[in-house]
Amino acid sequence: MSKNIPLISINIQKNDFDHGLEYTQLKEHSDQHGAIVTFTGLVRDMNLGEQVTGLFLEHYPGMTEKVLQKLAAEAAQKWSLGAITIIHRIGQLDVNQQIVFVGVTATHRGEAFDACQFLMDFLKTQAPFWKKEQRGSSAHWLDKRLSDEFAAKKWKER
Structure with missing residues (x-):
């Protein structure tokens, strides 16, 4: 259990983000933490x-x-975290552009990896985002993936 209240940064934005800058900002808040884990989705x-x-x-x-x-x-x-950053983009994105960034600092790497994966698993299943995918000349609204639902369910069983 965390005794410290982590610095939490949540941003929903159209503009791209700089992964290096986000990492640097997490590092600035990791004096007592030995791990930084980030995930960037494309x-x-x-x-x-x-x-x-x-x-x-x-x-x-x-x-x-x-x-x-x-x-x-x-x-x-659940974990001893120092900082949490979640950025999710909205609007029109092209192939290979960044969609999401999740970063955490934690006392140890296991906590950091678990916290980052937990956040992504639940972001994919609980956050109210809707995605319309363009394939050639047609567009399709995407449903939640069963694999994402299974990933989130595993955390509830822990």
Whole structure:
């Protein structure tokens, strides 16, 4: 259990982010922590065996931030974290562009890896984002993946 309250930064934005800058900001808040783990998600060029040409993301303003804040607070209760950063982009994105950044600092690497994966698993299943994928001349709203649901369920069983 965390005794310290971590620094939590949640941003939903259209603009790209600088992974190096985000890492540096996490490092500045890691004096008592020996681990920093980050995850950056990109727009894939293939899905369901079809070529993807882009992705459009929408969210529920206000509600999305509230859900992400709740997830970050839950992670802080489970692990000894110093800082948590979650950035999720919205709007039109092209293949290979950055979509999401999750970064955490923790006392030890195991906690950092677990916290980062926990945040991503629940972000994918609980945060109110909607994705419309462009494949050639057609677009399709994406459903949650069963594999994401299974990943989140594992945390509930721990």
